[in-house]
Amino acid sequence: MRNKKIRKDLKTENELMEDLAKTEEIRMPSDLSKDKITQLIPFNMQGNKTHLLADSTGGAVLAAARKSDRVIDAFGGAGTYVHFLRACGVDKPMLLNEYDPFRYITHSQLKHNPLSVTYSLEDYVEELKGIVSHLEDGATFDEQAAAAQGAVVDFLQKEADRLVFPWQDFGHLSENGMPVSMINRPELAALYILIQCQKRMYRPVQADADPTGLKPVMNATETETVVNSGNKIKLFYHGKKFLFDAEDRIKAISQRLKDVEITREDGWKLIENNAGDGDFVLVDTSYLGKSTSNYNASTQEDSTPGIYLGKIKQYLVPALRRGARFLITNNWNDDVVRELKGLGFSVYKAFRKYGEPELVAMNFDKETGCIASDPKPKSINFIKVHFSSATVEWPTPQGVFNELNAEFGFTLDPCATHENAKCEKYFTMADDGLKQDWGKETVFMNPPYGRTIKNWMKKAYESSLGGATVVCLPPARTDTKWWHDYAMKGEIRLIKGRLKFGDSKSSAPFPSAIVIFRPPEQADVAMAA
Ligand SMILES: C[S@@+](CC[C@H](N)C(=O)[O-])C[C@H]1O[C@@H](n2cnc3c(N)ncnc32)[C@H](O)[C@@H]1O
Numbered sequence: 167m168r169n170k171k172i173r174k175d176l177k178t179e180n181e182l183m184e185d186l187a188k189t190e191e192i193r194m195p196s197d198l199s200k201d202k203i204t205q206l207i208p209f210n211m212q213g214n215k216t217h218l219l220a221d222s223t224g225g226a227v228l229a230a231a232r233k234s235d236r237v238i239d240a241f242g243g244a245g246t247y248v249h250f251l252r253a254c255g256v257d258k259p260m261l262l263n264e265y266d267p268f269r270y271i272t273h274s275q276l277k278h279n280p281l282s283v284t285y286s287l288e289d290y291v292e293e294l295k296g297i298v299s300h301l302e303d304g305a306t307f308d309e310q311a312a313a314a315q316g317a318v319v320d321f322l323q324k325e326a327d328r329l330v331f332p333w334q335d336f337g338h339l340s341e342n343g344m345p346v347s348m349i350n351r352p353e354l355a356a357l358y359i360l361i362q363c364q365k366r367m368y369r370p371v372q373a374d375a376d377p378t379g380l381k382p383v384m385n386a387t388e389t390e391t392v393v394n395s396g397n398k399i400k401l402f403y404h405g406k407k408f409l410f411d412a413e414d415r416i417k418a419i420s421q422r423l424k425d426v427e428i429t430r431e432d433g434w435k436l437i438e439n440n441a442g443d444g445d446f447v448l449v450d451t452s453y454l455g456k457s458t459s460n461y462n463a464s465t466q467e468d469s470t471p472g473i474y475l476g477k478i479k480q481y482l483v484p485a486l487r488r489g490a491r492f493l494i495t496n497n498w499n500d501d502v503v504r505e506l507k508g509l510g511f512s513v514y515k516a517f518r519k520y521g522e523p524e525l526v527a528m529n530f531d532k533e534t535g536c537i538a539s540d541p542k543p544k545s546i547n548f549i550k551v552h553f554s555s556a557t558v559e560w561p562t563p564q565g566v567f568n569e570l571n572a573e574f575g576f577t578l579d580p581c582a583t584h585e586n587a588k589c590e591k592y593f594t595m596a597d598d599g600l601k602q603d604w605g606k607e608t609v610f611m612n613p614p615y616g617r618t619i620k621n622w623m624k625k626a627y628e629s630s631l632g633g634a635t636v637v638c639l640p641p642a643r644t645d646t647k648w649w650h651d652y653a654m655k656g657e658i659r660l661i662k663g664r665l666k667f668g669d670s671k672s673s674a675p676f677p678s679a680i681v682i683f684r685p686p687e688q689a690d691v692a693m694a695a
Contacts, residue, residue, distance in 0.1 A: 186500055192514035192526050194533075196224020198253065206249040208276055208419050209269075209362035209370075214518055215246040215450065218495065222516035223526055224250070227448075229535030230491050230528070231256045235444035239263065240433035241451045243370070245273055245423075252422040261427045263436050267348045268358050268373040270430040275355035277428060280420035286356035287412050290325075294318060294364075294391055294402075303401045307394040318391045322361060322384045329354045330373075330380045339375035346375040359412075363405025364390045434481040443489035449482065454497040475505050475596035479584060483509065491530045491537055498523035505596055509584065510538070561586045562612045562639060563665055570610065570680070574637055578607035581614060581622065588612075600625050606633035606685070615641060620648035623681075627652045630683035642679040657682040 196203070200220035207213065219227065231237050231251050235258065239247045242264040251260070264270045275283050297317050301310065331347040339346055348354055361371050366388040374381040393400040408415060429436070433451065441447045451468045468474050474496075486492065486509065494506065495516075503513050503525050511527040518524055530537045567588055570576075580599030582592035588610055593599035600621055609629065613622035619640060626636040642660055643649055659680040664673035 186503060189503070189513060189515045192222045192226065192516050192532065194223060194225030194229075196220050196228070196250070196254075198224065198250070203246065203250055203253075205415070206253050206419070206422070207244045207246050208272065208416070209244050209359055213244050213246055214524075215244070215495075217519045218516055218524060218526075219246065219250055222524075223493070223495070226526075226528065226532040226535075227251070227493060228254055228256070229533065230446045230493060230530050231258060231535070233530070233535035233537075234258060234446035234491055236260070236446070238436070238441055238445055238447045240437050240441075240447055240449055241265075242273065243269065243450065247448045247450075248426055249419070249422055252426075259425070259427070261429060262423070263429045263431060263433050265345075265430060265432060266370075266372045267345050267430065268354070268371060270428070271348055271350050272355040272358040273423065274350070274428045275352050276416060276419050277423035277426065279352045279355075280416045282352035283355045283359075284413050284416045286353045287359055287409070287416075290356055290360045291409050293321060294360075297321060298392055298401055301392065301399050301401065303399060305399050307397050307399050311392055311394070311399050312386075315386045315389055315392045318364075318389050319384045319386050322357070322364075322389075323382060325353075325357050326361075326380050326383045329357065334375070336375045336379055337377045340377050340381075344375065345373045346380055348373050360409065363409050364402075366390055434477050437485050437490075438481040441485035441488070441490040445485075446491045446493070447485065449492060449494040451496065454499050454502060471499050471501050472596045472598055475502060475594070478505070478509075479594070479596075483584065486510075486529065489537070491535075492528065494525070494527040496525055498525045501596060503527075505594075512538075561667055562588065562610075563667060566639070566665065567610065570637055574608050574610075574635065576608050576610040576637070578604060578609045579611075580604060580609060581611055604629040604632075604634045604636070607635075609634055609636040610639075611636055612639040620646075620652075623648045623652040626681075627655055627683050630656075630685055633685045634683075635685060635688065636683045638681040638683070639678060640681060641674075642677040653679070653681045655683070657684070 196219050198220060200216050203216040203219055204213065207216070227247065228251070237248070237251060237256070237258055237260045239245065239260070239262050242248070242262040245262050245264075248260055248262045251258075262273055264273060298314050301314055305311075329349050329351065331349055334346055336346065338344075358371065361383060365371065365384065369388075371383045376382075390403040390405065391401065393403040395403070402409065433449075437447055437449070451474070454469055454471055454474055468477065482492065492511070494511070496502065498515065506513055506525070506527045511529050512532070514526045514528075514532075516524045516526050571588075576589050577591060579587050579589040579592040580602065582588065582599075583594055587594075591607070593602050600618075604625075609626070611622065611626050613619050613626075623638065623640065626638050630636050638653075638656070640653065659682070661678045661680065664676070665678050666673055
């Protein structure tokens with residue numbers, strides 16, 4: 167029987183892999199080229215989004231925006247979506263939200279004070295030109311050039327520090343990964359544009375604190391103002407076009423932002439509190455995986471798939487239920503793709519400039535922009551896509567749960583999917599219930615019946631020692647080590663006959679038991695009774 171089950175698990179796993187491999191590539195390019203889109207935005211010149219819009223997602227984004235009453239770019243970054251849509255003639259109300267103060271202030275100054283930003287930028291560029299005026303483009307890179315690199319860095323760093331709001335407790339901010347507050351002035355926007363155009367690799371500069379003030383925003387190896395290129399001096403290596411001729415570009419940016427609402431808050435909470443029917447919400451957070459060191463410390467946590475999925479569940483799903491349209495992009499990640507599919511999203515694969523795959527998830531038809539016929543998260547698929555050789559889902563028969571719930575009053579389901587959770591508080595595979603603290607909750611645990619069941623029984627027993635009451639529904643495998651090591655430490659109620667799990671018409675191929683672990687003081691009382 168065991169062999170048969172393993173074969174069944176493998177089959178499902180293979181099906182899942184095939185399903186992921188079969189993911190359709192999205193080819194809905196925009197009418198605008200990548201270069202044209204890049205020209206629309208104020209910074210992040212090598213933006214990934216410009217490439218994806220031009221090559222893969224532009225048509226779908228446009229279709230959805232046209233079908234919606236309002237567009238919310240919740241993780242605005244360079245504002246690429248907003249500028250793209252306005253440039254394509256979409257005149258719907260729009261909201262551009264960005265949590266990082268440097269970026270938020272830049273957008274808002276560009277909107278309100280374009281001329282002052284232009285003049286400030288021109289002043290800065292003149293300063294830089296002055297610092298490098300004794301150097302000749304193409305000459306041998308010498309000590310003087312190296313010294314000029316240092317002078318550029320000092321200048322930019324001094325300006326950045328000058329624009330930090332005084333009296334902040336930098337140590338505290340830094341310890342808690344919080345951004346510093348910056349002064350909302352046109353110079354700050356100009357400085358941000360300048361740095362973005364003069365920083366190697368175009369890494370977004372974020373207003374992080376370190377204990378001495380603003381985290382050094384520039385360093386000698388990263389300036390593009392004086393570059394050592396094969397031992398030759400190169401001046402203003404990148405971004406020259408923007409810096410030397412900013413006026414028209416900034417004017418156009420400001421016009422496109424004219425009636426765009428610009429906000430600074432946590433994009434996740436913004437979605438939870440504001441998004442609903444008629445809204446088209448763009449979710450382009452800090453990236454999943456390793457490449458997030460360039461983002462603000464306070465938002466970097468989203469790069470962990472479990473945390474990211476937890477936020478999707480907590481903040482995005484309520485808005486999804488209210489009927490909002492979503493387009494989610496991020497680095498490709500199998501687990502995240504599976505979960506998004508389980509929530510009813512269509513997931514496509516796109517490719518970045520250098521070929522890395524990107525997941526593109528949407529809950530609307532990509533051609534028409536119409537919301538899928540059932541805009542609510544689906545309750546199917548989830549179990550299927552959740553399958554892996556280590557995790558076999560056997561959803562608890564509701565009658566069994568109801569009876570136990572009447573007796574115990576459960577507060578936590580640590581082995582759940584969004585669809586089959588038995589309590590308001592629950593953990594999914596993405597949260598990894600095994601890693602969470604079950605505190606003093608009253609827990610209903612129907613563990614995955616794969617190889618990890620021993621870990622779950624151990625966790626259940628150990629959590630009870632810490633004050634939790636844990637009621638488990640494992641298979642009655644009295645010959646296993648985990649049964650002897652853990653189950654037998656609890657109160658065991660063997661179930662007569664075989665349970666019918668989930669929607670299954672037939673009985674399970676194994677007997678089941680209820681195992682109850684109580685906190686030590688209660689266990690004594692239960693024994694005495
Ligand atoms: C990948 S970038 C966005 C790219 C954007 N679509 C563009 O084209 O520029 C992610 C942005 O989200 C911001 N961000 C990260 N976490 C956030 C949060 N919780 N709330 C609001 N903004 C956030 C980051 O500062 C960064 O600017």
